[in-house]
Every structure is written in C-alpha cells, then in structure tokens.
Amino acid sequence: MEISKDLMAASSTPIVLAILAEGDSYGYAILQRVRELSGGRIEWTDGMLYPVLHRLERLGHVEARWEVAETGRRRKYYRITSEGRAQLAEERRQWQAVDATLRGIWQVLSVSIPATQPPSAAPLPQGA
Amino acid sequence: MSAADHVDSLEAQVDQWRSYLRRRQAIHTVDVAELEDHLREQIAALVDAGLAADEAFLVAMKRMGNLDALSREFAREHSDRLWKQLVVVPSEAGDARGWARTDGIVAFCLAVAAAVLIKVPTLFGMDLDQDAGFYARNVSLFVLPLLTGYFVWKRGLAASTVRWLAGAFIAAAVFANVYPVAPLGYTERLMALHLPIALWLVVGIAYAGGRWRQGGGRMDFIRFTGELFIYYVLIALGGGVFTAFMALIFQAIDIDVERFFQSWLLPCGAAGAVLIASWLVEAKQSVIENMAPVLTKLFTPLFAALLVTFLGTVLWTGRGVDIERNVLIAFDLLLVVVLGLLLYSVSARDPRSPPGVFDVLQVVLVVSALLADAVALWAIASRISEFGFTPNRVAALGENVILLVNLAWSAVLYLRFLRKRGSFTELERWQTNYIPVYAVWAAIVVIAFPPLFGYI
Numbered sequence: 103m104e105i106s107k108d109l110m111a112a113s114s115t116p117i118v119l120a121i122l123a124e125g126d127s128y129g130y131a132i133l134q135r136v137r138e139l140s141g142g143r144i145e146w147t148d149g150m151l152y153p154v155l156h157r158l159e160r161l162g163h164v165e166a167r168w169e170v171a172e173t174g175r176r177r178k179y180y181r182i183t184s185e186g187r188a189q190l191a192e193e194r195r196q197w198q199a200v201d202a203t204l205r206g207i208w209q210v211l212s213v214s215i216p217a218t219q220p221p222s223a224a225p226l227p228q229g230a
Numbered sequence: 231m232s233a234a235d236h237v238d239s240l241e242a243q244v245d246q247w248r249s250y251l252r253r254r255q256a257i258h259t260v261d262v263a264e265l266e267d268h269l270r271e272q273i274a275a276l277v278d279a280g281l282a283a284d285e286a287f288l289v290a291m292k293r294m295g296n297l298d299a300l301s302r303e304f305a306r307e308h309s310d311r312l313w314k315q316l317v318v319v320p321s322e323a324g325d326a327r328g329w330a331r332t333d334g335i336v337a338f339c340l341a342v343a344a345a346v347l348i349k350v351p352t353l354f355g356m357d358l359d360q361d362a363g364f365y366a367r368n369v370s371l372f373v374l375p376l377l378t379g380y381f382v383w384k385r386g387l388a389a390s391t392v393r394w395l396a397g398a399f400i401a402a403a404v405f406a407n408v409y410p411v412a413p414l415g416y417t418e419r420l421m422a423l424h425l426p427i428a429l430w431l432v433v434g435i436a437y438a439g440g441r442w443r444q445g446g447g448r449m450d451f452i453r454f455t456g457e458l459f460i461y462y463v464l465i466a467l468g469g470g471v472f473t474a475f476m477a478l479i480f481q482a483i484d485i486d487v488e489r490f491f492q493s494w495l496l497p498c499g500a501a502g503a504v505l506i507a508s509w510l511v512e513a514k515q516s517v518i519e520n521m522a523p524v525l526t527k528l529f530t531p532l533f534a535a536l537l538v539t540f541l542g543t544v545l546w547t548g549r550g551v552d553i554e555r556n557v558l559i560a561f562d563l564l565l566v567v568v569l570g571l572l573l574y575s576v577s578a579r580d581p582r583s584p585p586g587v588f589d590v591l592q593v594v595l596v597v598s599a600l601l602a603d604a605v606a607l608w609a610i611a612s613r614i615s616e617f618g619f620t621p622n623r624v625a626a627l628g629e630n631v632i633l634l635v636n637l638a639w640s641a642v643l644y645l646r647f648l649r650k651r652g653s654f655t656e657l658e659r660w661q662t663n664y665i666p667v668y669a670v671w672a673a674i675v676v677i678a679f680p681p682l683f684g685y686i
Contacts, residue, residue, distance in 0.1 A: 129264065130271040147295035148272065152264060153303040160307070171267070173274075178264045 105144060114146070114154045115163075116193040122164060122182040123190055128171075129155065129178070155180055163189050240283045244269065251297065256305035269294060330513065336383060337509030340376045344505055345498035348372045358493055363413045366422035367406045373504050374429045375399050378436040380505065384512070385439035398432045402676075409680040416621045417680040424625070424672040430455070431669035448662040453577050454511055456522030456570070461507040469499055523578030527588070530571050534591055537598035544605060558626040561606040565633035568599040572640060576661055581654040589648060596641045603634060621683040625675050632671055636664050 121127060121135045129151055136144055158164045163186035171177040182190070244266065251262050269290050276286035294300070351364070358365055378399070382392055406425055411418040434442070434451040441447025473491055480487045543549070575592055607630065643660055646652035 128267075130268045147299075148268060148290075148293045149265060149295040149297075149300040150303055152261065152268075153300075153307040156261075156304075157307050173270075175267050175270065176263060177267050178260075 110144075110146070113197075114151075115158065116190060116197060117144075118151070118154060118158065119163060119182060119186055119190040119193065122180055123187065126179050126181045128180065132180075158186065161189075162186075240273070240287055243284070243287050247291065251301075254297070254301040254304070256301050256308055258308075261304065265294070333384070333513065334509065337380060337505055337512075340380050341502035341505035341509075344373050344376045344501040347376070348497045348501045349494070358497060363411075363418050363422075364407075367418060367425065368403070369422070370426035370429050371399065371403050371406065373501050374426070374433055377504060377508055378433050380508065381433070381436035381439070385436070387436065387439060391435070395432055395436055399429070402429055405677050409685060411680050411685045415686050417683055417685055420621055420625055420679055421676050424675040427672035428669050428676060431666060434665070445659050445662040448665055449577055449658065452573055452662070452665070453520060453522070454508075456574050456577070457511040457520055458504075458507050460521045460525070461510050462503060465503045465507055466500075469503070520578065522574040526571050526574040526578070530575060530588070530591055530595055533568065533571060534595040534598065537595065537602055541598055541601055541605075544602075557606060558610060558623065558630065561603050562626055562629050562633065565599060565603055565630065565637060568595060569633060569637060572596060572637070573661060576654075576658055579654065581658060585648045585650075589644065593641060593644045593648060596637050596644065600634065600637055600641060603630065607634075621679050621686065625679065628671055628675075632667055636661075636667075 117136060117139075118132060121132050121139075124135075127135070129148075132155075133146060133148055133151055136146060155164065155166075159166050159180070162183060164180045164182055166178050166180050168176050169179055247269070248262055248266055251257055251265065252259065257265075272290040272293060273283070273286045276289055277283060281289065348369075351361070352358075356364060378395055381387075382395070387395075402425060406421060409417075409421075411421065434448070434455075437451050437454055438444075438447035441450070473495065476495075477487050477491070572592060572595070575588070610627075639660060640657060643652060643657040647654050647657060
C-alpha cells in the first residue's frame with residue numbers, strides 16, 4: 103500500500119523513537135522492525151531512514167555510537183535519550199488525539215452512509 | 231562463474247557505488263560507511279534468501295532508493311555541509327585527517343617561528359624604529375625562507391633542490407646587507423621593494439615542487455599567489471578589528487597598547503600571517519571556489535570601461551599627460567593591475583572553451599591599458615633628459631617596459647585566439663614562461679642598482 107509522503111514523514115519520528123525505546127538498534131534492524139510491525143504495509147525507502155536518524159541525533163532525541171558488529175564491519179548504533187523519551191510521549195499524545203478523532207468520524211460515516219462508502223476508503227482506519 | 235568471482239564482482243560493484251556516493255557533497259564519509267553497512271546487510275539477507283550476489287546487489291540498491299533523492303534528503307538535514315567547511319577537514323577519514331592535522335601543526339609552528347624570527351634582531355640591539363632600513367631590506371628574509379621550508383617539507387623536495395634554494399636565500403642575505411647604502415635612500419628603498427619580488431620566485435620553485443619546469447606547475451603558483459594575497463588581506467582586516475578592540479578595551483582601564491602593538495603585535499602578526507595564509511590556501515584549494523578569478527570577473531569590465539573612458543577623454547579634450555614625479559609609478563601600477571586581471575582570468579579559464587564575450591572584454595582591457603601607457607610613456611620620453619635618470623625612474627621605466635612587452639604580446643596572442651588562428655594554451659604558456667623575467671629584473675635592481683647609482 104502506498105502511504106503519502108507527508109504522512110510517512112510525520113509518522114517516521116514516533117515510529118523510529120518507539121523502536122529505539124524497545125532497545126538500542128541500527129538502521130537495517132530498525133527498518134526490519136518497521137516492516138514486521140506494519141505487516142509489510144509500511145515500506146520506507148531504505149536510505150531515507152538515515153536522514154531521519156541524523157535529524158533525531160541533531161535534536162538530541164537519540165545518541166549514536168560506532169561499534170564493530172559480529173560481521174567485523176563498523177556499525178552505527180542508536181540509543182534513545184531521555185529527551186527522546188519525552189518527545190516520544192508527546193508524539194504519542196498527539197497521535198492518539200488524531201487517531202481518536204479519526205476513529206470517531208469513521209464510525210459516524212460508516213453508520214450514516216455505509217452504502218456509498220467507496221471501497222478504497224475502507225482500509226484507511228487501520229492504516230492510520 | 232565461481233563463488234570467488236561473484237565475491238569479486240560484488241566488491242567491485244560496492245566499490246563503485248561507494249565512490250559514486252562519496253562524490254555527493256552532503257553525504258560525508260561516515261554516512262557512506264553507515265549506508266554501506268546497511269547495503270551489505272541487506273545483500274547478505276537477500277543472498278540467504280536464495281538470490282545470487284549480483285541480483286541481491288541490484289535489489290539492495292533499489293531498496294536504498296534513488297541516490298539523487300537520497301542526497302537531497304541528506305542535504306536538507308545537513309544544509310551546513312553545502313557550505314564547504316574551511317579549516318576543519320571533517321570529510322576525510324583516517325590517514326587524510328591525520329595528515330591534514332600534521333600539516334596544520336607544521337604551518338602553525340612555522341608561523342610562530344616567523345613571528346619569533348622577526349624579533350630576533352632585537353636581541354642584538356636592533357630596533358624596529360631606529361633600524362627601519364635594516365628591517366626594510368631584510369623583511370622578506372625573515373619570512374620567505376620559512377615559507378619555502380614549509381613547501382620543501384610538504385612537497386618532499388630533493389636535497390639538491392634544497393641546496394639551490396638555500397643558496398638563493400644566502401646570496402639574498404649577503405646582497406641585502408653588504409652594500410653601504412645610504413639610510414632610507416633611493417637604492418635602499420628599491421632594494422626593500424624588489425628583494426621580496428625576486429625571492430618570491432624561490433618560493434615558487436619550492437611551491438611547484440618538481441613541476442616548476444611544467445607550465446601547469448607555474449600556473450598553480452600564479453593561482454596560489456593570488457589566493458594568498460586575498461587571504462592575507464582578509465587576515466589583515468581581521469587583525470585590524472582585533473587590534474581596534476584591544477586598544478579600546480585597554481583604553482578603558484587607561485593602558486596604552488600602542489607600544490605593544492607597534493613593536494610586537496604588528497610585526498609578529500604580519501610575519502606569522504604569511505605562513506597561516508599559505509597553509510589556508512593549501513588546505514582549501516579543493517574546498518572552495520578560488521576567489522581571484524571571481525574578483526577578476528567583477529573588475530575586468532569596470533577597468534575596461536575606466537580605461538576606454540580615459541582614452542576617449544584624452545582624445546576628445548586633447549589634454550597631455552601631466553608629468554609629475556609619480557606618474558610613471560601610477561602607470562606601472564595600472565599595468566600590474568591589468569596584468570593581474572589578465573592572469574587570473576587566464577588561470578581560471580578552460581583553455582578548450584571557445585572565445586566568448588568576456589574574452590573580447592579582456593582584449594579591450596589589455597589594448598586600452600597599452601594605449602594609456604603609451605600616452606604616458608610618450609610624455610615621459612619627451613622630457614626624460616630634463617628629469618635625469620634617478621634610480622627610481624630607471625627602475626620604474628624598466629618595469630614599465632617589462633609589463634608592456636608582456637601585455638603587448640598577450641594582446642597579440644589573445645587576438646589570434648579570438649580570430650581562431652591560435653589556441654588559448656599559447657597565451658597561458660606565454661604568461662607562465664614570463665614569470666622568471668619579473669624575478670630577474672627585481673634581482674638586477676637589488677644587485678646592480680646600488681653600486682650603479684653610488685648607493686644613494
């Protein structure tokens with residue numbers, strides 16, 4: 103499923119922060135986790151994750167360190183900071199508000215005009 | 231194809247991808263390493279899933295995304311990187327960074343050495359005010375040997391070359407100090423002015439390393455000289471601001487820093503800044519666009535307009551050039567500026583590109599400068615017997631002839647190029663071959679003029 107660019111950009115911060123809140127990780131593993139969590143519905147272009155990580159690093163939400171991975175290559179690991187956790191909590195509040203609002207309106211729509219509902223709009227609640 | 235071949239071709243592909251990525255300004259080497267780790271992990275996973283190595287590479291590349299879009303994203307996040315960083319050299323990893331640091335440390339130490347060296351004569355009772363003549367004659371000898379040493383170290387010059395360079399400096403030191411010149415007389419002033427010009431050639435030979443005999447090496451030295459001048463002026467401006475603040479805040483507590491400024495800060499700073507500026511030019515040559523050609527582009531049209539207007543006014547009003555004492559020097563300086571404009575536009579021009587509007591402008595500039603100079607020379611020649619041959623006048627006349635010859639032949643070569651009868655490379659070659667002429671004339675002024683004019 104195609105998710106719009108804007109929505110992808112907006113959701114990348116909470117998703118990455120939440121994954122890092124589970125434990126320290128690195129780019130490839132974060133992307134794997136995103137795929138897993140979304141059941142393959144969210145497909146980021148791999149490279150685009152890194153500018154996001156660098157932005158979070160600049161903002162102080164995550165910290166980076168280089169380590170030598172078991173493959174022998176140097177690998178950059180990211181760790182969420184306390185500011186990052188605070189930001190995650192804030193994002194979570196905002197997304198819950200958006201989510202609750204949308205749920206409300208989807209419900210009203212599906213009750214009042216179920217027949218004229220275009221089929222493509224149906225999967226949206228799960229996607230959001 | 232064997233498994234080893236697969237690995238080889240995969241490595242080659244990754245290498246190519248990496249070097250392609252490295253050319254992106256916004257993506258630094260560490261980011262490339264991070265992305266490469268990702269790419270390799272992805273490839274490994276795909277190979278595990280049953281893909282061949284080259285297929286896995288293609289899929290992993292595709293998933294990584296379009297490199298243009300990626301570097302745009304990096305640029306958006308790291309917009310500072312598009313402003314090329316000057317003093318710090320962060321993009322180079324490992325060896326290169328260590329090398330850059332050593333280079334900086336050596337340059338800094340040499341700058342300190344120059345600053346100390348200029349104060350050494352004080353130990354022997356010399357004073358900047360009272361022995362101004364001594365300082366004026368020798369000032370280049372305090373700084374340029376160290377600058378030459380920097381390039382000797384940096385280019386790893388052979389011992390035989392170093393002996394020649396050292397010999398040149400020793401000879402210069404002898405000539406600068408053995409003549410019984412009158413204090414602050416004409417010949418002493420001329421020596422003080424011309425010795426640095428002659429010794430600049432020695433610096434150039436060290437700068438070019440083994441490439442002095444090639445036109446390219448000498449052209450690089452011309453570029454270096456222009457950039458160094460600009461950097462030096464910038465540092466001097468910064469130094470001026472620094473000094474002004476120092477004077478102001480110490481004035482607030484009633485302490486006069488003028489003495490300290492004159493006898494320490496100014497001489498030491500001016501000497502050390504030559505080394506620092508040279509190091510900066512060296513460090514940044516690949517980092518920022520060179521400034522001299524940019525200034526040339528700005529000022530060539532202005533100077534061309536000025537000279538054409540001047541000539542037009544002379545013709546229209548029929549005014550003769552009013553011969554004063556300094557008019558020859560003024561026209562010398564004008565020719566130097568025009569030559570500078572020509573040199574730095576030549577140095578930045580791609581010799582293969584066809585003639586354009588700017589080339590025509592350049593020819594107008596050179597030809598109008600030649601005509602203006604001819605007007606001045608004509609006026610001087612008619613009255614030279616009246617004035618007599620003082621050392622200053624002979625030196626200025628000699629310089630005028632040297633510059634005139636250079637510019638006249640340059641104009642001929644440029645016109646040939648515009649009419650597609652010759653190549654631009656000929657003009658370049660003419661300019662680079664002409665460099666020693668300035669130094670030789672300067673050396674003649676230093677060595678022959680004092681005895682010739684009776685040390686006045």
